[in-house]
Amino acid sequence: MCGRYVSTRSAEDLVQLFQVTDWRAEETLAPNWNVAPTSDVWAVLERTARGHDHAAPEGRQLRPLRWGLVPSWAKDVKVGARMINARVETVHEKPAYRRAFAKRRCLLPADGFYEWQQLKDQDTGKARKQPYFIHPENDQVMALAGLYEYWRDPAVKQDDDPSAWLMTCTIITTEATDAAGHVHPRMPLALTPEHYDAWLDPHHQNPDELRALLTQPADGHLDARPVSTAVNNVRNNGPQLLEDTAP
Numbered sequence: 001m002c003g004r005y006v007s008t009r010s011a012e013d014l015v016q017l018f019q020v021t022d023w024r025a026e027e028t029l030a031p032n033w034n035v036a037p038t039s040d041v042w043a044v045l046e047r048t049a050r051g052h053d054h055a056a057p058e059g060r061q062l063r064p065l066r067w068g069l070v071p072s073w074a075k076d077v078k079v080g081a082r083m084i085n086a087r088v089e090t091v092h093e094k095p096a097y098r099r100a101f102a103k104r105r106c107l108l109p110a111d112g113f114y115e116w117q118q119l120k121d122q123d124t125g126k127a128r129k130q131p132y133f134i135h136p137e138n139d140q141v142m143a144l145a146g147l148y149e150y151w152r153d154p155a156v157k158q159d160d161d162p163s164a165w166l167m168t169c170t171i172i173t174t175e176a177t178d179a180a181g182h183v184h185p186r187m188p189l190a191l192t193p194e195h196y197d198a199w200l201d202p203h204h205q206n207p208d209e210l211r212a213l214l215t216q217p218a219d220g221h222l223d224a225r226p227v228s229t230a231v232n233n234v235r236n237n238g239p240q241l242l243e244d245t246a247p
Contacts, residue, residue: 002085002144002171002188004231005035005113006133006242007042009141014062014109017141018044018196023062033241035110036234037084040064043169045106045148046200058202065106069170070151071096077151080168086147088174088189088214092207097170100147102205106169107191108144111135112242114231115176115184115224132183133227133242136218143196145172145189145214177216183224190217 008031015023035041043065046058068080086097112135121128136142148169156164176187191199195213198204216222225244230236 002113002115002173002186003037005144005188006033006111006135007031007035007109008033008111008239009109011042011062014042014044014141018060018062018107018109018143020044020060020062022049022059027062027064029064032237033239034231034234034237035067037068037081039067041067041169042109043106043146043148044109044143044196044200045104046202060200063167065148065167065169067170068168069096069100069147069149070166070168071149072099072151074151077153077166077168083170085173085186085188086170088172088211091147091172092211097147100149100170101207101210103202104148105199105202105210106146106148107196107200108146108169108171110142110144110188111139112142113188114227115187117183129229129232131227131229131231132224133231134183134187134222134224137221137223138218140218142188142217143191143193144217145191145199146170147172172214174214174216177220188217189214191215192219 046060048056049059069083070077070080091097091101112133114131116129116131119130146169151166153164172189173186174189199213226246228245231241
């Protein structure tokens with residue numbers, strides 16, 4: 001699974017990198033070295049521009065979404081905390097994800113992600129989990145493959161009230177390979193720049209063609225380094241979490 005990741009690039013940088021045409025400067029997120037489930041995260045998606053009717057053409061947007069997909073039919077937002085990942089093998093079939101996979105796909109910019117490896121402590125002999133930071137060897141931004149969904153809060157009476165709608169997202173995962181595979185059996189999938197348009201296009205709905213667009217992050221050219229267990233606590237944040245702790 002992918003349960004934590006790093007996203008530190010500014011909105012201005014992401015607008016340029018992903019050729020975004022619709023971003024509201026008042027929507028801001030601080031750099032985050034310990035993105036955890038239910039955090040707000042940047043997402044790139046294509047929809048009709050806000051404030052226009054549905055007949056208007058789609059534009060590429062940069063928006064903050066809550067990580068942990070809440071299906072439209074869910075009775076409570078708490079379900080999202082358990083739906084942070086969608087397996088690529090079944091994403092087009094599972095009721096919670098199949099509608100979003102068909103029409104509501106997004107990109108989740110990331111610097112890298114964390115995974116934990118089960119190890120035996122040499123001093124105590126007890127099992128422990130060692131966190132690793134896995135990132136592209138060239139430190140380029142990763143465009144993680146994601147899905148997003150709308151959830152209507154029944155407690156808000158007016159449809160046009162912005163607080164009536166919650167936008168949430170999930171990350172698509174696959175079997176891990178290379179550096180990531182030495183640490184954990186699952187890893188997030190990503191898109192290369194030449195496939196951004198096809199992935200984000202809501203009119204592109206062929207499941208096999210869509211799944212064929214997905215690749216390993218950085219085409220498998222990943223580096224994994226051990227980092228401090230401070231990352232285990234979601235309250236800890238900052239670039240010091242990425243420091244190599246190898247002896």
